[in-house]
Amino acid sequence: xxxxxxxxxxxxxxxxxxxxxxxxxxxxxxxxxxxxxxxxxxxxxxxxxxxxxxxxxxxxxxxxxxxxxxxxxxxxxxxxxxxxxxxxxxxxxxxxxxxxxxxxxxxxxxxxxxxxxxxxxxxxxxxxxxxxxxxxxxxxxxxxxxxxxxxxxxxxxxxxxxxxxx
Amino acid sequence: xxxxxxxxxxxxxxxxxxxxxxxxxxxxxxxxxxxxxxxxxxxxxxxxxxxxxxxxxxxxxxxxxxxxxxxxxxxxxxxxxxxxxxxxxxxxxxxxxxxxxxxxxxxxxxxxxxxxxxxxxxxxxxxxxxxxxxxxxxxxxxxxxxxxxxxxxxxxxxxxxxxxx
Numbered sequence: 001x002x003x004x005x006x007x008x009x010x011x012x013x014x015x016x017x018x019x020x021x022x023x024x025x026x027x028x029x030x031x032x033x034x035x036x037x038x039x040x041x042x043x044x045x046x047x048x049x050x051x052x053x054x055x056x057x058x059x060x061x062x063x064x065x066x067x068x069x070x071x072x073x074x075x076x077x078x079x080x081x082x083x084x085x086x087x088x089x090x091x092x093x094x095x096x097x098x099x100x101x102x103x104x105x106x107x108x109x110x111x112x113x114x115x116x117x118x119x120x121x122x123x124x125x126x127x128x129x130x131x132x133x134x135x136x137x138x139x140x141x142x143x144x145x146x147x148x149x150x151x152x153x154x155x156x157x158x159x160x161x162x163x164x165x166x
Numbered sequence: 167x168x169x170x171x172x173x174x175x176x177x178x179x180x181x182x183x184x185x186x187x188x189x190x191x192x193x194x195x196x197x198x199x200x201x202x203x204x205x206x207x208x209x210x211x212x213x214x215x216x217x218x219x220x221x222x223x224x225x226x227x228x229x230x231x232x233x234x235x236x237x238x239x240x241x242x243x244x245x246x247x248x249x250x251x252x253x254x255x256x257x258x259x260x261x262x263x264x265x266x267x268x269x270x271x272x273x274x275x276x277x278x279x280x281x282x283x284x285x286x287x288x289x290x291x292x293x294x295x296x297x298x299x300x301x302x303x304x305x306x307x308x309x310x311x312x313x314x315x316x317x318x319x320x321x322x323x324x325x326x327x328x329x330x331x
Binding site: 021024029119125140141147149150152154 | 167
C-alpha cells in the first residue's frame with residue numbers, strides 16, 4: 001500500500017521544549033525512510049509589546065530602537081530556524097519547509113495551519129501552572145481548541161530536562 | 167510505538183480512533199509483519215460512575231434510586247459499553263490492525279491518565295467535544311485535563327465541522 005502523504009506543521013520557538021517536541025515528532029511520527037511527508041517549521045515573532053500588562057505603563061520608543069529591536073528579533077528567528085533545520089537534516093525523503101511569521105502565536109499558528117491545509121499541528125507545552133496560564137495565556141491550549149486539524153501537544157518530561165538533547 | 171486511544175460513546179471519539187488508524191499507522195503495511203517497533207494500539211473506553219439522583223440537588227423532591235433502577239442503569243451502561251467496543255473493534259479491523267480493548271469504570275479524566283501510566287503509552291489520542299469556553303469551565307474538559315496530566319504527548323482530534331465542507 002502506498003504511504004500516505006502528510007503535511008505536518010511544527011511550531012518552534014527559542015525554548016528547549018520545542019526542540020524536544022520536534023525531535024519527538026521526528027522519532028515517532030515521521031517515518032525516516034519511504035515517507036512522502038512534508039514538514040513545515042513555523043516560527044512566530046511576537047508583536048511589539050507596547051503596553052506592559054501588569055502596571056499599565058506604555059512605552060514610547062524612538063525609531064532607532066524599534067529598528068534595532070526588529071533586527072534582533074529577525075536574528076533570533078533565523079537562529080531558531082537554522083537550529084531546527086539542523087535537527088531535520090538526517091531525514092532523506094521528507095521535505096522540510098520553513099516559515100517565519102509575525103503576530104500573536106495563537107492566531108498565527110491556526111491561520112497558517114488552515115492556509116497550508118496541514119494534516120496535523122505539533123506544539124510544545126511550556127508546562128505553565130494555573131496562574132501562569134491565566135496571565136500569560138497558553139498557546140497550546142488555544143490552538144487545540146481552535147485549530148480545525150488534530151493537534152499534538154508534546155510535554156517534555158522532567159527527567160529528560162536534566163540530560164542534554166543530542 | 168504504544169498508542170492509547172480514549173473513546174466515549176460520541177462520534178468524536180470514534181472519529182479520533184479513525185484518524186489515528188489512518189494517519190499514525192501508515193507505515194504498518196510497509197514494515198515486515200511482527201517487526202520490532204510495529205505499533206500497538208489500545209482502545210480505552212471509560213464509563214463514568216452512575217450518579218444517583220439524590221446526590222445532585224439537596225433541595226426539592228428527593229428521588230431514591232431503588233435497586234431495580236440501579237440494576238437497569240447498570241445493564242444499560244454495559245450495553246452501551248459493549249456497543250462502543252464493537253464499533254471500535256470493527257473500525258480497527260477495517261484497517262487491519264488488531265487492537266486491545268479496555269473498558270474501565272470511573273472518572274474519565276483520572277482513569278485515562280492512569281491508563282497512560284500503567285501502559286507506558288508513547289502517545290495518547292483523545293477526541294474533543296468542541297466545548298466552548300464557558301462549557302469548559304463548568305463541565306470540565308477531559309482533553310484539557312489529559313494534556314496537563316498525562317505523562318506522554320497528547321494528540322487532540324477534533325471532529326470536522328459538518329457544515330461548510
